[in-house]
Amino acid sequence: MDIFKEYKDILDHAFSAMENAYAPYSNYHVGACVKTKDGKYHIGANVENASYGLSNCAERSALFATYSQGYRKEDIESMALVTGENTLGTPCGACRQVMVELLNGDTPVVIANRQNKAMVTNITELLPFSFTDDNLK
Numbered sequence: 001m002d003i004f005k006e007y008k009d010i011l012d013h014a015f016s017a018m019e020n021a022y023a024p025y026s027n028y029h030v031g032a033c034v035k036t037k038d039g040k041y042h043i044g045a046n047v048e049n050a051s052y053g054l055s056n057c058a059e060r061s062a063l064f065a066t067y068s069q070g071y072r073k074e075d076i077e078s079m080a081l082v083t084g085e086n087t088l089g090t091p092c093g094a095c096r097q098v099m100v101e102l103l104n105g106d107t108p109v110v111i112a113n114r115q116n117k118a119m120v121t122n123i124t125e126l127l128p129f130s131f132t133d134d135n136l137k
């Protein structure tokens, strides 16, 4: 499967979102996009802060934007995450915890870069043995 062909639409939106990254401190630009089953795209970019801990990653930006419009995990078709770096920018630990809450376990998560590297995974693979609402029952 050619991931860049198969997921061209969502990857195009994610790369476009990457251009909006506000990353004056790390200079690490990330774009994300959530595609909902109604055919809409919800983008996010990383937004940093001089108080570093207040920075927000692209994945969370895109997922929070999606949920803020009333969508929920069952409405989400796929998610994409891209960087301009040589390595694939897999999600940080904080984002994985948010993704396990806000995505279905088998929703495709496409991770790609500008150097034609790509992989398709899902949050179950990215965060096995996760802490979820099941732990609170």
Ligand SMILES: [Zn+2]
Residues within 6 Å of the ligand: 057, 058, 059, 091, 092, 093, 094, 095, 096
């Ligand atoms: Zn993150």
